[in-house]
Amino acid sequence: MSNKRIYLSLCQESGFELEYIQNALKSNWITSGGPYVDQFENKLQDYFEQGSYIAALNSGTSAIHLALILLGIEDGDEVICQSMTFSASANPILYKNAIPVFVDSERETWNICPDNLENAIKDRIQKGKKPKAIIAVHLYGMPYKVDEVHAIADRYGIPIIEDSAEALGSSYKGKKCGTFGSLGILSFNGNKIITTSSGGVIISSSKEIKEKAIFFATQSKDPAVHYQHSEIGYNYRMSNICAGIGLGQIKVLEDNIKSRRENHFFYREIFKGIKNAELFDNDNNHFFSNYWLNTILLETKEEMESLRLAFEKSNMESRPLWKPMHLQPIFEQYPYYGNKVAEDLFERGLCLPSGSNLSDEDKDRIKGVIINFFK
Numbered sequence: 617m618s619n620k621r622i623y624l625s626l627c628q629e630s631g632f633e634l635e636y637i638q639n640a641l642k643s644n645w646i647t648s649g650g651p652y653v654d655q656f657e658n659k660l661q662d663y664f665e666q667g668s669y670i671a672a673l674n675s676g677t678s679a680i681h682l683a684l685i686l687l688g689i690e691d692g693d694e695v696i697c698q699s700m701t702f703s704a705s706a707n708p709i710l711y712k713n714a715i716p717v718f719v720d721s722e723r724e725t726w727n728i729c730p731d732n733l734e735n736a737i738k739d740r741i742q743k744g745k746k747p748k749a750i751i752a753v754h755l756y757g758m759p760y761k762v763d764e765v766h767a768i769a770d771r772y773g774i775p776i777i778e779d780s781a782e783a784l785g786s787s788y789k790g791k792k793c794g795t796f797g798s799l800g801i802l803s804f805n806g807n808k809i810i811t812t813s814s815g816g817v818i819i820s821s822s823k824e825i826k827e828k829a830i831f832f833a834t835q836s837k838d839p840a841v842h843y844q845h846s847e848i849g850y851n852y853r854m855s856n857i858c859a860g861i862g863l864g865q866i867k868v869l870e871d872n873i874k875s876r877r878e879n880h881f882f883y884r885e886i887f888k889g890i891k892n893a894e895l896f897d898n899d900n901n902h903f904f905s906n907y908w909l910n911t912i913l914l915e916t917k918e919e920m921e922s923l924r925l926a927f928e929k930s931n932m933e934s935r936p937l938w939k940p941m942h943l944q945p946i947f948e949q950y951p952y953y954g955n956k957v958a959e960d961l962f963e964r965g966l967c968l969p970s971g972s973n974l975s976d977e978d979k980d981r982i983k984g985v986i987i988n989f990f991k
């Protein structure tokens with residue numbers, strides 16, 4: 617058996633990416649925006665339900681930043697954010713000089729806890745400020761409790777930004793993730809379900825919002841012959857080369873989702889026989905996860921760390937779960953509402969190698985490490 621490194625989450629190429637890149641070079645469309653960007657948006661619009669409008673940007677982070685701008689978030693506004701997530705969900709709140717208010721996870725989906733969400737909203741209102749937006753995340757591809765979370769948001773009239781960066785291909789009650797929020801976002805970073813090397817989109821329900829997003833993403837140029845600006849602009853549009861990679865990748869979107877889910881069933885077989893570790897899933901026909909990453913909970917932090925080292929010794933990458941935002945030095949001064957669920961998950965949780973490109977040989981090696989560790 618080879619000893620090549622097995623990474624946590626790599627994409628699978630379709631083989632068409634290079635052709636798109638070469639064509640972009642030949643046609644001299646080597647800039648932000650362009651025909652491949654339009655085609656990529658159209659392909660994604662076809663993939664999502666009717667009435668979804670896609671604006672392609674240079675990252676998922678810029679998509680969240682523009683989503684906050686589109687919702688009119690201003691200096692000093694409060695924005696609720698799921699604490700257990702990647703920092704890119706929360707950083708844009710600070711770009712806007714707004715105040716993040718972090719909310720704990722619940723144990724079924726590991727996502728924003730409806731009870732704590734409502735407590736947080738009530739308490740913030742009582743303290744004098746109604747939160748202006750909620751950022752909810754489908755972590756590791758698992759949909760959050762959409763009905764419960766949106767019912768609360770609707771009751772208080774607060775828009776939701778749906779961070780679907782990890783959840784392309786996931787769905788809730790048969791409807792695709794990314795289409796529930798006032799705005800949804802996706803990421804095409806190299807570790808996601810499909811990649812454009814770096815990229816992201818905003819999903820909205822109207823052509824006007826899509827156009828407004830593109831307006832902000834291309835330096836907010838007013839209609840004029842000369843360059844005229846009456847709003848702050850950003851250089852956030854996706855490049856034509858990246859969109860070309862995306863067009864190649866979209867051909868394997870369904871295959872990639874399939875291999876991620878097959879990885880999950882591979883791990884399920886292994887962990888069926890292991891008592892001291894619990895593979896995360898949420899077997900329930902309303903929640904369809906792409907299983908972007910497979911994760912397990914061990915009994916203690918020490919055990920989690922020694923399994924991580926065992927993988928490392930065999931040249932395989934595994935990683936602790938996202939460290940909750942309210943525990944991060946940059947965010948620890950901001951309000952937090954919860955019962956330490958995210959803390960507990962972070963203490964004992966490990967992400968397992970889950971790329972779309974895992975071969976049978978890779979899987980044999982992974983299985984060997986796990987079986988040997990728990991023996």
Ligand SMILES: *Cc1c(COP(=O)(O)O)cnc(C)c1O
Nearest residue numbers: 675676677702704705781803805
């Ligand atoms: C990857 C990711 C993002 C940001 O995406 P980039 O394209 O890397 O900027 C945002 N939120 C979550 C939960 C992510 O995993």
